[in-house]
Amino acid sequence: MVKMSSGLLSLKWNHHRSTFLHVLANIRRKESYSDVTLACAGKFYPAHKLVLSTCSEYFEEMFERTQCKHPVIVLKDIGADDLEALLSYMYDGEVNVLQENLSSLIKAAECLKIKGLAVADSDPTDRTKEKKLHPSSGSSINANSNINNSNRDVHRNEKRPVNGSGIKRTNVNSSFSEDVAQPIKRRRPDSRTPLNTSASSEEQEAPVTSNESAAAPEPASPVGEDGNNGGSGGESQPGDDAKSAEASEEANNFLQDLNVDAGVKAEPVEVLDADDLTFDGREDEDAGPDHPGEDLPDFTEEKFSGGEGEDPSLWGGTDETDLFSQPSTSNFGEDDVKKDAAGGDKSGNTSSSANSTSISTRLEEDRLRGFCSRPGAAAAFSASASKTPSFQAQSTSSGIDNKLSSSTELSSELSPYYHQLHDILQASAATTSGGRGRGDAIGFDELSAARDVYGMAGLDSNIDTRIDPSQFETYLTDAGVRYYKCGWCQYTSLRKDNLNVHIRRHTGVKPHTCATCGKKFSDRSNFNAHMKRHYIAMMESSARDSEPQLNRT
């Protein structure tokens, strides 16, 4: 305590800084007072706006633009390890990083405008000196941390706990008042093209709605371009929390190469009148991540002979899905429906006099408008409209969707006969196009045979495939029809089981694993189709091999 000349006493807390840092570390570890969640590569990191905005103008600006109490910020093109390192840097003021990881860390820091790493770190108490640190110089790291190459696991030990599904969500129990992520169409890997070029372009096309925060600056640098999936990337996750590490490893394996948009979503509007909703093409296709090793490798008898013991890497490892995309904000037309808050039936007092639109019609309309369901349809529109000028010449159903979506975009309102028109065009296309050949239309015989050969179990018993009640909401129409709304996006379904599968697109839960190639699937149906292809390829290969022998005899 210092007695000042004016009689004022200066009370000084000698260990104020260290105490603050200590407390900060504690609340981070305990996830106390978390008011923001960072989603990255399938993992969720509870954090604090105060800390993030203090350390990053990027976050500061983002939080200023959204009123959401607990946003979930989906970070694209940032590796989980890098994000964890940056969080440690922000909370602890330092972080240890391997030299080989430095460049990606700096890139991530640049994307997030982390002070001291990517942008000038000026002493707030000294406004006279401002030094600009070059992002790639590495000098900023030296200035702020002790780089210790021996501390190899510093990041991994800071893995945030996750739930059994490998994904942790926060603040989703009662209402989905935080950001949501929509499942999006995958994007095939293309080793010949830069990973994120298309991502950027499509992302820029993403419309921003009034109650949606402005698109966050796009982290631009691709991280973990390849070789980080399957057996190499997420296989080992030594951590202090074995259970969470194991769970997160699963998700991590799935989402290693996940590229997601950085964006935030404001809190949902209270209750929007459906007529007030205007089509904004929200369900645009996000530039999905690339999926190294996604395609099936060549099927040779030799590879098949390995069976379950073979090295999955030979088969390209696992794939993963692009799960997080442009967040959406508009509520599904809740003027027609009442939320079944208890998850039960409230139809007792809702039977209406109101001449409400049937739920199926509303669902269909909203789907075609791009607000819910079948993201692919709307995504196809945005993609085709921008990339395929000739789509109108097509008579296939994709052309149908394009036409209808185009008209929707122009009018912003749907004709009451919109879905009927859709059906008519669809029927017309079916008769005129003669159908479309499908390589994946394989019958039951093949499935049965494949099951005999490969077992077809595929279901990871460690993964809880049941739907998480915290991830969806139940609504009732005035007519008492129950339907379910995804907590991540505007998808709605009359069937809970289909919603369950849909939610896996968001959470990255892929309970079905191909024992032959290690590829993982969230959907049993697609898993079956995949296995059938294995089987057919094997049979074809066998047939080819046996041909010369037949010729000789």
Add this chain to the structure above:
DNA sequence: CCCTGCTGGATAC
């Protein structure tokens, strides 16, 4: 809740 089949869009080849 699960299994299954089918379908459409997207994309690589």
Add this chain to the structure above:
DNA sequence: TATCCAGCAGGGT
């Protein structure tokens, strides 16, 4: 064309 992703729906447990 083959394959993957995603959604829908029938049927069964």
